[in-house]
Amino acid sequence: MSQDLPGRMLRLLSLLQTRRTWTGDELAERLDVTLRTIRRDIDRLRELGYPVEGTTGTAGGYRLAAGADLPPLLLDDEEAVAIAIALRTATRGVAGIEETAVRALAKLEQVLPIRLRHQVATFQAAAPLPVPWSTGPTADPSTLALLAAACRDHETVTFTYRRGSGETGRCRVEPHALVAADPLWYLVAYDTEHEEWRLFRVDRLTDPAPTGHRVTPRALPAPDAAAYVAERLAAAPARYTLHATVPADAATVRARTYSLPGRVQPVDETTSTLDLAADNPRHIAEQLLGINLGPDDTIHGTPELAPHLERLGRRLLRAARALTRHSENGDSQGTGTRRE
Incomplete structure (x- = not known):
């Protein structure tokens, strides 16, 4: 038995854990051994209890199947x-x-x-555990795991999807990638029925099922999945909108409003334009808190947004006046926690 056998088998097991399926020739090339040696090493892994399956087809190959026990993972x-x-x-x-x-x-x-x-x-x-500020929709971990595997293996999946209107329907898609846009998860996939790329919120997705049908990956109409999600979210219709000219450079406005790419455009080195859109007026209000807006005649948007912003403004003004009165009366408790 070769003295390098234990190390080679560990490398073989590591390769099997990194990809769904390998051909024998690919494994032999990676490990710089013969195909016959690969077959013998596969048999040894099986004897040790690792569920290595042989696949059929034009190329054939090997894959590490799910077993009764979780096999050891090899991590660098x-x-x-x-x-x-x-x-x-x-x-x-x-x-x-x-x-x-x-x-x-x-x-x-x-x-x-x-x-x-x-x-x-x-x-x-x-960096201790994060404080759970958000209490919004959450995705099911088993659903995320199934979709992640389908993206990796380029395997078509079906699921039931609930649109924002409440309408539900069955979808069949070719998954491309999962993207986290705090606090939501999105699936970027090609809809085979409508023959178009779509964006799916994972928290609205139920009963996902792999079909066993693998496809050749399609070219995404964007530089990457994250850019695609940002573009689609920015272009999505919303109940409330606001456009304003801001007396600050574009980088500062993006940082202070947490805006998606494309929502902030530079005018010059000290001025930029800001486009906000949301179905919840509170989201727009929260983004505006970090910046100073320009002249009134440069602010446009949905008139129905105005009373929501006005109510928030009155609440903040009332809180400010109360603090001022306490300060004037010498009634300050001085117990507030400073936030940087």
Whole structure:
């Protein structure tokens, strides 16, 4: 038996865990061995309990199937640290994942080498668990996992989808990518029935099912999935809109309003235009709090938005006047927490 056999089999197992299916020739080339050696190593993995399946077809190949027990995962240093950090932070927008993530993190940290455990501990000290500010819609973790696998394997899936109007229908799509746009998750996919690219909110998606049918990936009509999501969200119709000229450079306005790409356009080095749109007027109001608007004649938008902004303005003004009165009366408690 070759002295390099244990290391080669570990590398083979690692390759099988990184992709759905490998041909024998691909594995042989990666490991710089013969196809016959690959077959023998596959047999040894099976003897050790790893469920390696052989696939049929023109190319044939091997894949690591789901087994009765979860097989050990092989991670390099960077992957292990990345997963640990992700488990500390990836709790928003996914239903019921907080406790599960903490349990998984505890198991991972138990087996981390000391050098990597120190890196994770340093991050935890500097960045504790996030405060759950958002209480909006959340996605089911099992649905996300199924869709992620379908994106990876280019496998067509079906599901029931509920539109914003409440109408539901069955869809058959070719998944391309999952994109998190806090706090929502979106599926970018090609709708085979309507023959067009579409954007699906994962929290409105139920009963997903893989079809077993794989397809050749299509070219996305955007630089990447994140850009596609940003473009579609920016172009989506909304109940309330506001357009304004802002006396600040575009980079500052984008940062302070958390606007999608394309919503802020530069006019010159000190002026930019801002386009906001939302079905909830509170979202627009919150974005406006971080900036100073320009002259009144440069502000346009949905008239129905005005009373919502006015009510918010009155509430803030009432709070400011109350603080001023307390200060004048020497009644300040001085117990507020400073926020940077």
